[in-house]
Amino acid sequence: MKISFFVFLIMLGMVLSSCTDHSNIEEQNKALVLKAKDEILVKGNLDFIDEIFSSEYTNHRSPERGPQVIKKFVTTLRTAFPDLQVTIEPIVAEGNMVAWQRTQSGTHQAEYMSIPATGKKITWRSMIISHIVDGKIIEEWAIHDFPNKL
16 A cells, blocks of 8 residues: 555655746747747847747748748848737747737838838737747648738
């Protein structure tokens, strides 16, 4: 009886430990997405892209691969919206996947997504799912309502 209770305690400890590790990874992944927003979209730190995006990065909206996809996107976005404001809410993690809504706003000063500058201040949302492995974003799926805002 004492041995089975001892085995039960060991198994319980293992289960609780794995739950804690799992939630720690999810919290780390959410923190990575939030830091990426600040460093890349808000500050324009393109060097940070190489730190957190896999060299095999795939955005399922683009035929191109690698971190250069993000560099091109950020450069175009920040050029078109020099007064860009970005918030993320909500953000949810499950395992190595993070789902998040990004709200962007700014004055449309240059061509973006083949739409010429309008001079209008607009706000649009993006829903993104990021797949993160070993602290690197390896792929993303995204949908935006930008064209509908113009």
